[in-house]
Amino acid sequence: MIAIFKREMRSYFHNVIGFVFLALLLLAAGVFCAIFNVILGSADFADSLYYLQLALIILIPLLTMRSMTEERRAHTDQLLYSLPLPLWKIVLGKYLAMVAMLGIGCVVIALFPLILTLFGMDALGTAYATLFAFFLLGAALIAFCMFLSSLTENQLIAMILCVVGILVIFLLDTFVTIFISAGAVLSFIVLIVLTLLAALGVYGLTKNLYFSSLVAILGVLPQIVIFLIDSSLYDGMLYRAVSVLSLFYRYTVFGSGVFDLTTIIYDASFAALFIFMTWLVMDKRRRA
Amino acid sequence: MIEVKHLTKTYGNHHALKDISFKITNGKIYGLLGPNGAGKSTTMNIMTGCLAATAGTVKINGFDIYKDATEAKRLIGYLPEQPPLYEDMTPEEYLTFVAEAKGVDPERVARQVKEVMEQTSVTEMKDRLIRNLSKGCRQRVGIAQALLGSPEIIILDEPTVGLDPKQLVEIREMVRKLGKKHTVIISSHILAEVSEMCDELLVISGGELIAQGELSELEAMLGDTDTLHLVIRGDEAGVLEVLYGIVQKENCTLRSATKEGEVSVDVSIPRESDVRDRIFFAMADRRYAVLTMEIEHKSLENVFLALTDRTADSIEPEQPESEEEELET
Incomplete structure (x- = not known):
């Protein structure tokens, strides 16, 4: 796994992509910091980081678009498959290299609050907690985009898929208020449809009818039982579900100065789920 | 095994x-x-x-x-049909990566990379980017990769x-x-x-x-017979009468002649026996001119063609990959 990690890191700096990613990340951080903390005089670095998350919509796809597609294009995936290494170590090695790239950017950004203390900023704790949440958000999105880019061998398609994917997650937050008024029946129907779509996705990845049927049954049956027992529980359920599952919404919690453990656990679970799904895709390709 | x-x-x-x-x-x-x-x-x-x-x-x-x-x-060391090379690396970097990924003892990585580079004559190009190497050199780097991990x-x-x-x-x-x-x-x-x-x-x-x-x-597997190709100028009945006097009728296959007045026959003959002299003089006696007399020895190519022809009808492309070269036998 360390060998894969080292190769990926070397690849980022052999190609222009690693430098472009870091340059754009630091440029965006610098611009937002200059606007909010220097020009507008905000004493809270979290304000800059709040807007920096917008940059991730482009930066994360830029970082991940090559990770899997290039292996297939150059036929180096055959080398990876023939190595005496479990597939999960290969996926994890690649993932950790991308997270390390983001980490390098975050380490440099961590200097910004220190500089700002010279101008009178004193909320270092909030600043670093938010930066940590920003890193976690990025790490979760990297896993999500790594999975999307494993579905294709075309870098451009991977990039588009990832941008659209992150935008959907991001906009889900923006439109979350629409679901506040969603009644019990609408919430129930939408959640059932989403569960079935998830089961369909599992079938697409595994081609295992029994496993995906199990996911569908275990997902749908309890919901039907709950709905039949007390349908009022589904009042506003959609809004709550989207809020709970939202990556960006959770990120803002840190910005308000709360060190939220559930966010850490949620982001880590989100990343683990998509790392696992990337492994599934790679394993399935070998079985195709 | x-x-x-x-x-x-x-x-x-x-x-x-x-x-x-x-x-x-x-x-x-x-x-x-x-x-x-x-x-x-x-x-x-x-x-x-x-x-x-x-x-x-x-x-x-x-x-x-x-x-x-x-x-x-x-x-196992494996070189797939398309050498799996990272073009943004030099052969030395690439081979070091493969050695590490194959779990070669860290202390032995450098030595083993050096050995396989010498074995495959890659040493002199070890610092050039793989993308700049010729196809033959890339193939050698691919083989070197397969040798790592002994x-x-x-x-x-x-x-x-x-x-x-x-x-x-x-x-x-x-x-x-x-x-x-x-x-x-x-x-x-x-x-x-x-x-x-x-x-x-x-x-x-x-x-x-x-x-x-x-x-x-x-x-x-092909047996021990060769084929004698004959083209003889003369009337068909007469030529075949002479021929059947020397070889058995069931070993002869009449082919369509290219010109009128010529008879074309393939004769299956045992490898150790040579009946060409007898056929030549027998035909000459009857004033039939032997225009072509050629022995075709069955070779490995025949074996290959004979074996693969049996299943040729069922051959379809195995994978969506570009294998464009013609069968070179």
Whole structure:
């Protein structure tokens, strides 16, 4: 796994992509910091980081678009498959290299609050907690985009898929208020449809009818039982579900100065789920 | 030793491999021979764990390639048809990465990389980017990669495709050298190549293993007869009467003559007997002119064509890959 990690890191700096990613990340951080903390005089670095998350919509796809597609294009995936290494170590090695790239950017950004203390900023704790949440958000999105880019061998398609994917997650937050008024029946129907779509996705990845049927049954049956027992529980359920599952919404919690453990656990679970799904895709390709 | 049992691979309705079984014993060079799309790459990909079989098992020294993948893969060095090279690395960086990924002892990585580079004559280009190397050099880097980790078995999928004659000779020479230390399996659709390099052949066609054995054994499969092509000017009845006086009627096949007044016949004759003198003088006695008299010795090419022709009707492209070269026999 360390060998894969080292190769990926070397690849980022052999190609222009690693430098472009870091340059754009630091440029965006610098611009937002200059606007909010220097020009507008905000004493809270979290304000800059709040807007920096917008940059991730482009930066994360830029970082991940090559990770899997290039292996297939150059036929180096055959080398990876023939190595005496479990597939999960290969996926994890690649993932950790991308997270390390983001980490390098975050380490440099961590200097910004220190500089700002010279101008009178004193909320270092909030600043670093938010930066940590920003890193976690990025790490979760990297896993999500790594999975999307494993579905294709075309870098451009991977990039588009990832941008659209992150935008959907991001906009889900923006439109979350629409679901506040969603009644019990609408919430129930939408959640059932989403569960079935998830089961369909599992079938697409595994081609295992029994496993995906199990996911569908275990997902749908309890919901039907709950709905039949007390349908009022589904009042506003959609809004709550989207809020709970939202990556960006959770990120803002840190910005308000709360060190939220559930966010850490949620982001880590989100990343683990998509790392696992990337492994599934790679394993399935070998079985195709 | 590699033990392949009842290997089957299907892509939808297409059967790329149909119940293939064979054994590979240590210390020999094996040639996997077959026309394009016969199932060679599929077989090799399954044997190396790059592809899962629909049914059947592959065991490397007793380790199952799926269940005991790590142990089994340690015993194999594989060069796929397209060398799996990272073009943004130099050969030395690339080989160091592969050695580390194969779990070579960190203290031995540098030494082993140096050894395989010397073995494959890559040393002089070790600091150039792989993307700037010629096809032959890339192939050598690919072979060097397969040698890392000192595997017992080296599997090379069409290692000579697209090389110029000089590079061809170099790679063949290298394979022969490798055969002294490792068990080598190479695939090719070029008969001359495998017959020159390999101790034993496995002939695959239409996803089926149709023959396995040493060259002499395969040649023996054709029997010990040659074919005598004759073109004689004269009336057909008279010519055949003379001919049937020398050889048996059932060994003669009348072909359509190219010109009127000529008789064209193929005669099957035992290899050790030469009846050409007798036919010549007998025809001359009757004033029939022998225009053509040529013996066709059955060779390995005939073996290959005869074996693969049997299954040719069922041959379809094995995978969506570009195998464009014509069958060179």
